[in-house]
Amino acid sequence: MHTLLVLTVEGLVQGSIYAAVALALVLIWRATKVINFAQGAMAMFTTYVALVAFQHGLSYWFAFAIAIVCGFALGAVVERVLVRPVEVASPFNVVLLTLGLYLFLEAVVPMIFGGSIESFPPALAITGMELGKTQVPLSGFDLFTFGCLGAALVLLTFLFRGTNLGLRMRASAFSPEVSRLLGIRVGRMLTTGWALAAALGALAGVLIAPTVLLQPTYMDEVFIFGFTGAIMGGLESLWGSVVGGLVIGLVLTFVGYISPDLETLAGLFILTAILMVRPQGLFSLHHERRV
Amino acid sequence: MSSEKVKRSVAGSHNPTRWGSIWQGVASRPLARHGLFAVIVAAAVLVFSYEVGAYTDYELTGVAIFAIAAAGLTVLTGVNGQISLGHGALMAVGAYTTALLLEWHSNLLMILVMAVSVAVTAITGLFFGVAAARLRGPYLAGVTLTLALALPQLALHFSSIFAGEQGIPINPPAAPGWLGVNFSLEQWLAWVAVAAALVTLVLLANLLRSWVGRALRAVRDDEVAAMLAGIHVGRTRVIAFVISAACAGLAGSLFAYWLGLAAPGGFSVILSLQLLIAIVIGGLGSLVGAVWGALFLILLPNLTGSLATAFNLPSSISNNLPQAIFGAVLVLAVLAFPRGIQGGLTRLGGVGLARWRQRRPLRGSG
Amino acid sequence: MLEVSGLSVAYGQVLALDQVSLSVPEGSIIAVLGANGAGKTTLLRTISGLVRCRAGSIRLAGTEITRLAPEAVARLGVAHVPEGQGVITELTVEENLRLGSLARRGGNPKQDLDEAYDLFPALEPRRALPAGSLSGGERQMLAIARGLAARPRLLLLDEPSLGLAGQVLAQIMAKLRVLVTAGALTVLLIEQNARSALSVADSALVLSLGQVVGGNQAVQLQSDAELLGAYLGF
Numbered sequence: 001m002h003t004l005l006v007l008t009v010e011g012l013v014q015g016s017i018y019a020a021v022a023l024a025l026v027l028i029w030r031a032t033k034v035i036n037f038a039q040g041a042m043a044m045f046t047t048y049v050a051l052v053a054f055q056h057g058l059s060y061w062f063a064f065a066i067a068i069v070c071g072f073a074l075g076a077v078v079e080r081v082l083v084r085p086v087e088v089a090s091p092f093n094v095v096l097l098t099l100g101l102y103l104f105l106e107a108v109v110p111m112i113f114g115g116s117i118e119s120f121p122p123a124l125a126i127t128g129m130e131l132g133k134t135q136v137p138l139s140g141f142d143l144f145t146f147g148c149l150g151a152a153l154v155l156l157t158f159l160f161r162g163t164n165l166g167l168r169m170r171a172s173a174f175s176p177e178v179s180r181l182l183g184i185r186v187g188r189m190l191t192t193g194w195a196l197a198a199a200l201g202a203l204a205g206v207l208i209a210p211t212v213l214l215q216p217t218y219m220d221e222v223f224i225f226g227f228t229g230a231i232m233g234g235l236e237s238l239w240g241s242v243v244g245g246l247v248i249g250l251v252l253t254f255v256g257y258i259s260p261d262l263e264t265l266a267g268l269f270i271l272t273a274i275l276m277v278r279p280q281g282l283f284s285l286h287h288e289r290r291v
Numbered sequence: 292m293s294s295e296k297v298k299r300s301v302a303g304s305h306n307p308t309r310w311g312s313i314w315q316g317v318a319s320r321p322l323a324r325h326g327l328f329a330v331i332v333a334a335a336v337l338v339f340s341y342e343v344g345a346y347t348d349y350e351l352t353g354v355a356i357f358a359i360a361a362a363g364l365t366v367l368t369g370v371n372g373q374i375s376l377g378h379g380a381l382m383a384v385g386a387y388t389t390a391l392l393l394e395w396h397s398n399l400l401m402i403l404v405m406a407v408s409v410a411v412t413a414i415t416g417l418f419f420g421v422a423a424a425r426l427r428g429p430y431l432a433g434v435t436l437t438l439a440l441a442l443p444q445l446a447l448h449f450s451s452i453f454a455g456e457q458g459i460p461i462n463p464p465a466a467p468g469w470l471g472v473n474f475s476l477e478q479w480l481a482w483v484a485v486a487a488a489l490v491t492l493v494l495l496a497n498l499l500r501s502w503v504g505r506a507l508r509a510v511r512d513d514e515v516a517a518m519l520a521g522i523h524v525g526r527t528r529v530i531a532f533v534i535s536a537a538c539a540g541l542a543g544s545l546f547a548y549w550l551g552l553a554a555p556g557g558f559s560v561i562l563s564l565q566l567l568i569a570i571v572i573g574g575l576g577s578l579v580g581a582v583w584g585a586l587f588l589i590l591l592p593n594l595t596g597s598l599a600t601a602f603n604l605p606s607s608i609s610n611n612l613p614q615a616i617f618g619a620v621l622v623l624a625v626l627a628f629p630r631g632i633q634g635g636l637t638r639l640g641g642v643g644l645a646r647w648r649q650r651r652p653l654r655g656s657g
Numbered sequence: 658m659l660e661v662s663g664l665s666v667a668y669g670q671v672l673a674l675d676q677v678s679l680s681v682p683e684g685s686i687i688a689v690l691g692a693n694g695a696g697k698t699t700l701l702r703t704i705s706g707l708v709r710c711r712a713g714s715i716r717l718a719g720t721e722i723t724r725l726a727p728e729a730v731a732r733l734g735v736a737h738v739p740e741g742q743g744v745i746t747e748l749t750v751e752e753n754l755r756l757g758s759l760a761r762r763g764g765n766p767k768q769d770l771d772e773a774y775d776l777f778p779a780l781e782p783r784r785a786l787p788a789g790s791l792s793g794g795e796r797q798m799l800a801i802a803r804g805l806a807a808r809p810r811l812l813l814l815d816e817p818s819l820g821l822a823g824q825v826l827a828q829i830m831a832k833l834r835v836l837v838t839a840g841a842l843t844v845l846l847i848e849q850n851a852r853s854a855l856s857v858a859d860s861a862l863v864l865s866l867g868q869v870v871g872g873n874q875a876v877q878l879q880s881d882a883e884l885l886g887a888y889l890g891f
Contacts, residue, residue: 035429037436086625091428093625095374096571099432100621103564107614110607164759167748171756174747178739181705183731183760183807220560224437231433261448264441271437272422275430 007253013142015249016149020204021226022233022241023152024197029235030173031193032083034094038101040223042078042198043205044216045105046070048113050206051120051214060121067206068199075198079191106216120209145207149242152200156238169193221264225252228271234281244281325496329489336485340478348477349549350589355484356545357585359491361569362578363538366495368567369576370504371531372511374428377419377435378539379562380442383553385412385543387446390459390553401464401483401548408544409537416536420529439563443555458554461547484545491538496578498534507531561614568617571624591616658683658811658843659704664713666696666703666867673699675867676713681811683718686837686844688858690851696867697847698740701813704845705737706730717811731760736804740815743800746789750780753788753799757806773802776832793820801829805836814846818853830857 021039028036036042050067054060082101086093160166171179172189179186204226205219212218229248233240248267255266274282340348360382367373388408392399419438423431446453453459466479498504509517510527518524547553569588573580592613599609659681666674674696681687691697702708704715706727715723722730731737736757744753751770758769774781777798783791788799797817804812812833818826834857836842848854855861863870 035433037429037432082622082626092372092374093628095429095432096567096621097625099376099564099567100618100625102618103561103568103614104618104622107611107618111611111615114607164755167752167756168759171745171748171752175745177707177727178743178745179756180707180727181731181737181739182756182803183728184756185728217559221440224433224440227433228437231430259448261444264437264444265448268434268437268441272434275426275434276422279425279430 003257007257008250009138009142011250011253012246013145013249014208014253015229015246016145017204017208017222017245018225018229018249019149019242019245020152020200020207021222022229022245023156023238024200024204025227025230026233026235026238026241027156027193027197027200029230031169031190031197032079034083034091034098035227036194036197037095037098037223038078038105039197039201039226040205040219041102041105042074043071043201043222044219045109046074046198046202047120047205047209047214048109051118051209052113054121064206067202071199071202071205072195075201076191076195078198079194083194084187084190109216118214120206120214141210148203148207152203153238153242156196160238165192221267224264224271225249225267228267228274231271231279232274232282236281240281321500322493322497325493329493333486333489337482340481345475345477348475348481350593351481352477352484352545352549353589354582354585355481355488356542356549357566357569357588358488358582359545360539360542360566361573361581361585362488362492362495363535363542364566365570365573365576365578365581366499366507366538367531367535369570369574370499370511371507371528373423373528373531374432374567375435375532375535376432376560376563376567377438377442378535378566379558379560379564380439381412381416381536381539382543382546382562383442383446383555383558384415385409385540386547386553386558387453387459387543388412388540389544389547390461391452393461394459397462405487405541405544409540412540412543413533413537416533416539417529420532420536423532424525424528435563436560439558439560443558446555454554456555458552458556461551461553463551464548480545480548484549487541487545491541492578492582495534495538499578503530565617568621571621658718659845660714660716661700661704662714664700664703664715665711666699666708667711673867674703674710677864677867677869678713679862679869681843681845683843684837684840685859686834686846686857688854688861689845689847689864690854690861691847691849691864691870693849694866695864697849697864698815699867700864701737701739701815701845701847704730705735705813707737731807732762734761734808734810735813736760736807736809736811737813738800738804738815738817740819744788744791744796744803746787748788749785750788750791750799751784753803754780754806757803760807761809769806769808773806776805777802777829794822794825797821798825798829801833805842808841810843812842812844814844816848816850817846818848818850823853826853827856833857 021043024039025035028034028039046067049070050063053066054063058066078101082097083094086097158166160170168179168184169189169192171182172184172186173193176186179189204222208222209218225248226245229245230241232244232247233242234244235241248270251270252263252266256263336351340351360378364375364378367375367378385408388411389404392404392407423434426434446458447455450456463476464480464483466474466476470479499507506517506522506527507530509520509522510524514524517527546557550557565588569584570581571584572587573582573584595609595612595616598604599606599612604612659679661680662678664674664677665672677696677700679687679689689697689700699708703710704722706722706725706729710723713723714721717730717733717735720733722733722735725733727737745756748756754770754773755766757773758766774784779795780799780802783795788796791799797820801812801814801817817829821829833842833844837844846854846858851861
């Protein structure tokens with residue numbers, strides 16, 4: 001029973017990270033109909049920046065904030081400089097573009113930051129807390145992770161449903177031409193979407209860093225699982241992608257317990273199964289998607 | 292047009308000399324033309340391999356291996372329009388098949404081992420092609436990327452069979468006796484690899500010129516139109532996958548001989564992406580371009596290595612410079628051709644080629 | 658209000674508009690008529706900035722807007738209601754209207770929304786519903802209401818009669834007429850349905866194969882029944 005609880009908590013924590021990546025991918029997809037294959041690498045980059053900041057004496061929270069801000073900036077720059085000129089009508093091209101960026105970032109990071117494998121400090125204690133007399137398998141850091149995801153979700157929902165900016169962003173995503181006729185600077189909305197997405201990715205990168213060894217490829221699998229979660233959620237809804245990410249986290253944690261090393265393969269099966277059987281995602285109410 | 296003129300033009304298109312008519316026969320049949328070209332290249336490589344040292348032979352093998360894999364990927368991605376980020380994993384299948392076969396019976400005939408590796412990888416490609424037949428664009432990319440990440444894990448999990456992290460070692464193939472006892476191993480492997488590459492390229496070139504090639508292209512350009520023309524879209528896509536998998540299997544088998552090892556570390560995502568870069572540089576859809584791309588892949592790390600020693604760059608830079616350049620090249624290629632790389636680079640070369648061709652009118656025309 | 662002179666637009670090799678000139682006086686409703694493919698929609702799209710012209714100039718109340726991006730043109734007070742796909746179906750009715758209100762500087766969303774519902778009471782009960790659930794006529798109303806919520810100086814209407822029952826169209830046009838007479842609005846509308854257009858417009862001109870009929874030079878606005886009859890067949 002205790003194992004079940006431990007696994008569930010761990011699964012949800014992992015799932016929260018995948019959910020953050022899934023959110024980022026969905027944001028970008030909704031804005032520009034692009035899957036950003038460089039999302040993980042961008043997050044890795046910003047985490048390294050945060051690490052350097054931390055190693056130079058800044059507090060963890062400061063470094064954390066730097067990572068998020070860097071993510072925001074990086075997303076905006078990438079959209080404006082790289083993605084905008086490319087015609088999205090050729091999705092092939094954009095896949096190649098983001099893959100090229102992925103390769104570049106993964107190579108450039110060790111060039112800038114040196115090649116050694118680092119460890120990233122956690123925000124709070126990573127051991128389980130104590131509630132009364134029992135040892136609960138929930139650590140301060142776990143709660144922090146949940147909190148971050150929750151806050152991100154709430155902020156995004158508020159942004160999109162409750163603000164004019166969010167309304168403009170949604171309009172730009174649904175009907176760019178009509179939006180332009182309404183005076184909306186669609187280009188700016190797209191840049192904002194990418195910036196937000198990259199900030200989310202940066203959040204995921206920083207949150208998972210303490211539990212893994214920091215190396216240029218550490219976000220590869222996180223990206224894939226986030227991608228799977230996004231596909232599961234249908235690529236259209238924010239909440240769907242979050243649920244997708246959490247589900248993936250849970251399933252893979254249980255699989256990993258039964259049989260380590262097979263997590264990625266399990267992820268592959270899940271992804272292929274979803275795309276073959278219900279490509280529009282498990283939670284989408286839309287019509288059949290041409291994948 | 293008078294019947295006299297017709298008779299004369301038909302008669303006049305046959306050059307009276309014997310050699311001329313043989314040349315006519317060869318030039319007009321694609322298989323013969325490709326074959327002739329391959330023989331010429333083979334002869335050139337043969338001579339070349341005697342002139343250079345073992346290390347260059349080693350690199351030549353590498354070029355041949357990547358050329359095979361890239362050619363296969365050209366058929367899948369360039370000609371049929373399916374983007375795959377998982378062909379490194381398919382190469383792994385070929386490599387491990389070779390390694391396991393040799394572990395079982397160390398003196399199996401090389402060509403037999405290669406053939407089995409090709410077959411096994413082709414079957415893997417069949418499974419995956421069927422599963423992925425309905426997927427397009429980023430979805431297909433995502434699934435194949437996952438394959439690239441997941442397959443090496445199989446080797447780690449079933450470490451009793453696949454020898455886990457450190458992999459299965461392979462002895463380099465010995466040259467046949469009649470070449471002499473001291474015949475260079477690197478040179479022999481280079482010969483085998485280049486021969487395999489030429490055979491592959493000739494076969495693929497002919498395939499692409501046939502109705503299969505037409506079907507592949509039709510499905511890439513407009514699925515609905517292809518379907519209306521009677522082409523079975525799903526089957527065509529699976530065929531493309533199997534062909535490219537077979538090539539990857541052959542390349543993987545040679546890769547195992549080349550490295551002397553089949554280990555998970557040799558088949559990272561980067562390998563798959565390197566293949567993609569090779570075909571992008573080559574102009575996506577051109578077999579010759581795939582060869583150029585393979586050359587680029589092998590020669591660039593050489594170049595950066597020399598630069599690094601010349602400028603005393605630290606290893607963290609020199610190790611990663613090739614990949615940084617690969618990534619930058621990919622990004623710049625897309626930015627340079629925002630409407631689509633397809634044929635963009637070959638178009639640049641093709642314009643030149645077309646103009647050159649126009650200088651010499653084909654015999655028999657008119 | 659609007660001065661178009663020598664406008665030429667090409668799609669690749671095909672000339673969609675050939676030296677078109679027209680003038681829309683302030684506080685009037687002008688109709689541009691013509692058969693399918695005559696270039697009417699292209700004219701509107703060029704004015705609002707979605708399409709680049711090859712030659713010519715467009716002036717809005719004296720200001721040159723020829724090379725401006727659509728966002729900029731909209732912010733100068735031009736509301737273009739496109740044919741058919743004018744509403745954003747994934748957003749609610751209220752969200753669509755709000756977007757219209759946001760298009761102008763110093764907009765007061767609440768007031769603009771109230772006015773819109775006054776103008777088109779049929780929209781109010783549906784305010785929280787996705788625009789995609791509306792009927793064709795209601796969508797057209799929404800699109801026009803949204804355009805008006807921006808308090809534009811110039812309203813560009815693309816085939817307003819499409820999919821609308823005659824009576825509904827008459828109601829909408831009557832409301833527009835009120836605004837126009839009050840001097841707050843100028844309307845340029847394009848129509849295949851000549852009859853309905855002529856019943857609301859002050860004057861009309863005819864486009865045929867990208868050219869203004871009856872002379873390529875400036876300003877030949879006429880409501881000459883004979884000429885129109887010759888070209889439109891009634």
